[in-house]
Amino acid sequence: MSAQLQEWNDTIVAIATAPGIGAIAVIRLSGSNSITIANQLFTSKNLDEQSTHTLHVGLLKAGNEIIDEVVMALYRSPKSYTGEDIVEISCHGSPFIQQQIIDACIQKGARLAKPGEFTQRAFLNGKMDLAQAEAVADIIASQSQASKQTALKQLRGGFSNDLSQLRNRLIEFASLIELELDFSQEDVAFADRNQFMLLIDELSSATGKLADSFRLGNVIKNGVSVAIIGKPNAGKSTLLNALVNEERAIVSDIAGTTRDAIEETLNINGIIFRIIDTAGIREHSSDAIENLGMERSRDNAEKANLIIHLVDLTDTEVQDFEWLKQFNSKTIKVFNKLDAGNAVPVNEHDIFISAKSGKGIEQLKDALYKKAIGEEINTENTIITNARHHSALLKIKEALHDIKTGLQHNISGDLLAPDIRRCLNYLGIITGEIETDRDILGTIFGKFCIGK
Numbered sequence: 470m471s472a473q474l475q476e477w478n479d480t481i482v483a484i485a486t487a488p489g490i491g492a493i494a495v496i497r498l499s500g501s502n503s504i505t506i507a508n509q510l511f512t513s514k515n516l517d518e519q520s521t522h523t524l525h526v527g528l529l530k531a532g533n534e535i536i537d538e539v540v541m542a543l544y545r546s547p548k549s550y551t552g553e554d555i556v557e558i559s560c561h562g563s564p565f566i567q568q569q570i571i572d573a574c575i576q577k578g579a580r581l582a583k584p585g586e587f588t589q590r591a592f593l594n595g596k597m598d599l600a601q602a603e604a605v606a607d608i609i610a611s612q613s614q615a616s617k618q619t620a621l622k623q624l625r626g627g628f629s630n631d632l633s634q635l636r637n638r639l640i641e642f643a644s645l646i647e648l649e650l651d652f653s654q655e656d657v658a659f660a661d662r663n664q665f666m667l668l669i670d671e672l673s674s675a676t677g678k679l680a681d682s683f684r685l686g687n688v689i690k691n692g693v694s695v696a697i698i699g700k701p702n703a704g705k706s707t708l709l710n711a712l713v714n715e716e717r718a719i720v721s722d723i724a725g726t727t728r729d730a731i732e733e734t735l736n737i738n739g740i741i742f743r744i745i746d747t748a749g750i751r752e753h754s755s756d757a758i759e760n761l762g763m764e765r766s767r768d769n770a771e772k773a774n775l776i777i778h779l780v781d782l783t784d785t786e787v788q789d790f791e792w793l794k795q796f797n798s799k800t801i802k803v804f805n806k807l808d809a810g811n812a813v814p815v816n817e818h819d820i821f822i823s824a825k826s827g828k829g830i831e832q833l834k835d836a837l838y839k840k841a842i843g844e845e846i847n848t849e850n851t852i853i854t855n856a857r858h859h860s861a862l863l864k865i866k867e868a869l870h871d872i873k874t875g876l877q878h879n880i881s882g883d884l885l886a887p888d889i890r891r892c893l894n895y896l897g898i899i900t901g902e903i904e905t906d907r908d909i910l911g912t913i914f915g916k917f918c919i920g921k
């Protein structure tokens with residue numbers, strides 16, 4: 470048996486719950502020996518005789534030593550998460566007990582699972598496609614309603630189904646074209662070129678929409694970074710505190726109070742915004758540390774998804790920065806200290822607030838959300854959140870473009886075939902329907918936590 474096959478035949482074990490002390494911890498075994506291994510440690514019943522989807526309370530022993538009183542959950546192949554026999558052992562959540570149980574399982578022949586190995590097995594056993602498996606990691610990492618919902622939809626196969634259906638229709642055409650190749654001497658056409666063109670248009674529009682949804686998907690999954698930029702004493706730190714509703718940054722009337730950037734997260738309508746308070750910027754300073762801080766503020770402005778340009782409306786000096794103009798499209802101009810001065814709107818998009826009293830903060834939150842998201846998120850639409858899917862979709866778009874050009878120029882089936890295959894290949898790469906490179910699988914599942 471090859472080393473690789475051997476690896477997939479192993480029975481694996483891992484702690485499935487978070488590390489550290491908890492009320493209960495769950496240790497998971499998966500593989501053909503799971504039940505045998507668990508049975509050797511369990512003294513209260515013969516697990517070999519128990520049916521699938523059952524729970525068993527009893528003592529877990531290593532040799533003569535009682536390790537803990539546990540609950541064993543039994544799932545028999547193929548009706549389990551991985552498709553293999555699974556035993557989940559719920560024990561008391563002491564890290565010491567957890568380790569003892571893991572050691573005992575290893576002693577009886579299990580090996581420690583690698584990160585994501587349970588889900589990778591689920592994929593390899595056909596329990597889910599690759600896009601669904603990737604969604605599992607996204608759900609675990611999700612920190613907001615929107616990111617959880619898009620990941621959940623992907624897990625339930627929404628996105629994969631769309632692509633699979635399109636792929637199947639393309640396969641039909643591909644086989645007709647391939648058929649033409651077999652009969653190439655006879656100059657026959659089995660595939661209706663007009664029908665084919667319609668399908669290609671449909672595919673282009675569907676994959677184009679999916680590729681475009683990545684911008685939003687990325688925002689949903691990774692959040693939006695917002696740098697607050699402005700002159701010293703404009704009220705940037707006061708604004709950060711008002712946005713997150715917490716005295717997080719030091720506020721004082723001494724110009725140059727903030728030296729190092731401070732970041733805090735804020736959830737607006739289910740989207741995570743990372744608000745970055747920066748050191749105030751002025752044209753010249755002889756203070757070396759302040760200069761370093763200003764340098765960092767410019768860096769933050771450049772890297773951030775959005776910029777709040779905060780202006781003190783009681784300050785009569787110029788507060789615009791020449792270098793900030795290049796970021797106009799991602800900047801919201803906000804006038805602060807409304808409680809202490811008069812508001813004179815110049816631009817209809819300008820926002821007036823009092824960071825101190827909280828006036829206008831809700832309006833600013835709305836503006837941030839609108840600028841980052843645009844329209845309301847329609848959770849009915851499929852939104853892709855995964856960079857691997859995005860790059861495959863771009864390749865699909867390219868291949869479709871080539872097929873379309875070929876069709877317009879009436880090229881023969883043998884010249885179309887490679888582009889069609891390329892397109893099918895990338896569609897299959899997303900869902901894992903075609904043999905996926907072991908290295909790629911390693912990268913995808915390596916990002917999972919151990920025990921999932």
Ligand SMILES: Nc1nc2c(ncn2[C@@H]2O[C@H](COP(=O)(O)OP(=O)(O)OP(=O)(O)O)[C@@H](O)[C@H]2O)c(=O)[nH]1
Nearest residue numbers: 701702703704705706707721725726727749824825
């Ligand atoms: N009246 C009034 N004062 C404010 C308002 N916001 C901030 N301030 C005051 O302005 C001063 C500067 O506030 P900070 O939040 O420290 O300003 P900053 O922009 O972080 O300043 P640096 O960190 O030095 O760049 C403090 O005395 C605040 O109390 C406001 O809305 N109204």
Ligand SMILES: [Mg+2]
Nearest residue numbers: 705706726727
């Ligand atoms: Mg400050």
